Amino acid sequence: MTHPAEWNPIPHRLDVRCPACARGAEFEFAEVVRIERKADIPAFEAHSQLEYHRFTNPSLGQDWHGAVFFAGLHGSAQTLRDLPDGYYSTDWEHPRYLRAEVGLGWGSVRCSCGLRQKHTLNWPLEAYYQVEYRGHGLWAFHREAAIDLRNYVASEHRVRSNYRWEAMLRHVPSAFLAAKARDTVVKRLDRLLK
Numbered sequence: 001m002t003h004p005a006e007w008n009p010i011p012h013r014l015d016v017r018c019p020a021c022a023r024g025a026e027f028e029f030a031e032v033v034r035i036e037r038k039a040d041i042p043a044f045e046a047h048s049q050l051e052y053h054r055f056t057n058p059s060l061g062q063d064w065h066g067a068v069f070f071a072g073l074h075g076s077a078q079t080l081r082d083l084p085d086g087y088y089s090t091d092w093e094h095p096r097y098l099r100a101e102v103g104l105g106w107g108s109v110r111c112s113c114g115l116r117q118k119h120t121l122n123w124p125l126e127a128y129y130q131v132e133y134r135g136h137g138l139w140a141f142h143r144e145a146a147i148d149l150r151n152y153v154a155s156e157h158r159v160r161s162n163y164r165w166e167a168m169l170r171h172v173p174s175a176f177l178a179a180k181a182r183d184t185v186v187k188r189l190d191r192l193l194k
């Protein structure tokens with residue numbers, strides 16, 4: 001399976017298939033900030049908007065402490081209050097998602113069906129914008145990238161630099177770019193985009 005960490009940079013928000021209703025839902029990565037002083041741990045354990053977690057660095061075997069924020073559940077990091085001295089709400093705004101530090105796809109999912117919960121991402125298995133063609137899979141991060149993908153496959157000359165999601169287009173399996181695949185693949189993408 002392709003690990004999220006291999007898609008660098010993976011966007012902060014992705015369109016996934018809702019675990020409840022299977023329609024398009026929004027996944028948002030959780031953010032982590034390292035807790036430097038052990039004395040600050042109790043304040044993070046008691047915090048109503050943050051979660052304290054202990055992590056192990058797999059290469060060093062060392063433990064480290066982190067305060068995790070699920071923006072998809074609590075709204076913007078700007079709402080963070082009552083932080084220990086030396087921490088600022090903006091610390092949780094920077095894209096330091098948990099996939100990078102500990103290889104976890106921690107985050108939350110929100111859907112128009114009412115679902116709103118924590119969720120561990122299984123990417124690209126859960127991509128909402130994904131199509132299959134002759135046993136190969138093709139997917140896009142979200143709607144905007146799926147539109148790029150659709151237009152790229154449909155285009156005659158396929159100039160990747162014309163697209164914002166150029167890096168993603170580099171991974172399109174050649175089977176999808178064969179002339180005979182074009183109509184079928186575009187039709188399948190259009191169905192998801194309509």
Ligand SMILES: [Zn+2]
Pocket residue numbers: 018019020021022023025111112113114115
């Ligand atoms: Zn749903």
